[in-house]
Amino acid sequence: MDCHYYDAGVCRSCTLMGTPYERQLADKQSVAAQLLAEHVGPTRWSEPFDSRESGFRNKAKLVVAGRPGEITLGILDATQRAVDLSECGLYEPGLQAAFAPLAHLIEDLRLLPYDVRKARGELKNLLVTHSPSGELMVRFVLRSERQAQRIADAVPAIGDLVDGVAVVSINLQPEHKAILEGPHERVLTARQSLSMELGQVRLHLRPNSFFQTNTDVAIGLYHQAQQWISQVAPDVVWDLYCGVGGFSLYAGAPGRRIFGAEISADAIASARQSASELAASESGGVGSFTFAAGDAAVMARDAGWPGPDLVIVNPPRRGIDARLAADLESSGASFLLYSSCNPVTLARDLTRLPSFHVEQARLFDMFPQTGHSEVLVLLQR
Numbered sequence: 001m002d003c004h005y006y007d008a009g010v011c012r013s014c015t016l017m018g019t020p021y022e023r024q025l026a027d028k029q030s031v032a033a034q035l036l037a038e039h040v041g042p043t044r045w046s047e048p049f050d051s052r053e054s055g056f057r058n059k060a061k062l063v064v065a066g067r068p069g070e071i072t073l074g075i076l077d078a079t080q081r082a083v084d085l086s087e088c089g090l091y092e093p094g095l096q097a098a099f100a101p102l103a104h105l106i107e108d109l110r111l112l113p114y115d116v117r118k119a120r121g122e123l124k125n126l127l128v129t130h131s132p133s134g135e136l137m138v139r140f141v142l143r144s145e146r147q148a149q150r151i152a153d154a155v156p157a158i159g160d161l162v163d164g165v166a167v168v169s170i171n172l173q174p175e176h177k178a179i180l181e182g183p184h185e186r187v188l189t190a191r192q193s194l195s196m197e198l199g200q201v202r203l204h205l206r207p208n209s210f211f212q213t214n215t216d217v218a219i220g221l222y223h224q225a226q227q228w229i230s231q232v233a234p235d236v237v238w239d240l241y242c243g244v245g246g247f248s249l250y251a252g253a254p255g256r257r258i259f260g261a262e263i264s265a266d267a268i269a270s271a272r273q274s275a276s277e278l279a280a281s282e283s284g285g286v287g288s289f290t291f292a293a294g295d296a297a298v299m300a301r302d303a304g305w306p307g308p309d310l311v312i313v314n315p316p317r318r319g320i321d322a323r324l325a326a327d328l329e330s331s332g333a334s335f336l337l338y339s340s341c342n343p344v345t346l347a348r349d350l351t352r353l354p355s356f357h358v359e360q361a362r363l364f365d366m367f368p369q370t371g372h373s374e375v376l377v378l379l380q381r
């Protein structure tokens with residue numbers, strides 16, 4: 001893949017830009033395999049799950065800068081200078097097509113981009129997510145309420161100006177810090193969530209909830225998990241760090257009981273909605289789903305759920321905490337399914353689970369053009 005921003009030196013986020021894709025994949029596979037080999041011994045790896053090299057990102061986190069007539073959507077460089085990245089090739093085409101109309105909308109509404117150097121202005125970031133059916137969730141991150149009403153008043157017309165907009169929200173981030181979003185969110189549209197149609201399941205995505213960056217690779221990851229889970233055929237499954245419920249819903253099967261925990265209340269509301277829709281649409285039954293908001297380590301200890309046969313963990317980059325690892329180690333679970341976006345913390349966590357061995361592993365290339373990858377491992381007691 002070529003990138004004129006990279007060639008010009010204005011954005012170096014894609015550290016592997018210019019490296020042939022097959023080489024990227026092979027290198028990531030060998031790094032992950034070596035880490036696991038060093039920590040837990042040789043492991044059986046399936047073929048890596050590859051990605052499109054470009055046009056794969058479903059979410060854009062755009063810093064808004066510039067002034068009327070010269071709005072930029074992109075990043076700030078090391079000197080806090082705005083860099084427009086609206087032609088970045090990583091985004092899904094349907095997502096990228098929204099950038100120019102969104103910039104026009106900002107102009108039309110006379111929203112003032114936040115100037116980091118002068119600490120003046122209102123609109124800090126645009127967070128835009130694109131669904132497989134072409135719908136968009138657009139979140140305006142503002143410094144204060146000052147210009148919020150302009151956005152609220154424009155909501156009925158936004159769909160005419162920017163194709164596919166289904167959900168619009170305002171997020172308040174008053175601090176003068178390089179934080180992408182704040183804790184206060186207000187959805188302005190009747191629709192509260194974006195529908196992510198993944199084929200077998202439809203996941204609802206509310207503003208304050210995580211979704212995997214690369215939809216096609218996420219579907220591959222969930223399918224693989226589903227296949228490994230069905231080989232094991234557990235009665236009780238726990239899904240820790242469950243987000244909006246992707247692993248849980250793919251794990252559904254008649255008679256199976258699934259319990260999910262996640263810190264974001266918005267994500268839990270989404271997971272509950274998706275699970276009840278799935279249950280209503282599957283006449284053969286998909287088992288039962290119970291989702292609870294809270295810290296995964298605390299929930300695993302205190303929620304009072306029935307003991308698991310299999311536990312799914314999909315934590316943030318920092319991995320799982322030592323206390324949760326100890327609890328899993330002493331639990332009655334015979335199987336663990338660990339999906340990790342950081343092979344270093346994965347390898348560390350596996351050493352904290354010495355009574356489990358890695359049965360199978362597979363790399364999912366969620367983040368082409370960077371050294372990052374997602375690794376799914378099935379562990380057996």
Ligand SMILES: C[S@@+](CC[C@H](N)C(=O)[O-])C[C@H]1O[C@@H](n2cnc3c(N)ncnc32)[C@H](O)[C@@H]1O
Binds near residue numbers: 243245246261341
């Ligand atoms: C890598 S995402 C995985 C989400 C989900 N499994 C999926 O497939 O989309 C990690 C999730 O962990 C959640 N999280 C972060 N810290 C947590 C904690 N202490 N306890 C529970 N969930 C947490 C995040 O909100 C996020 O949804």
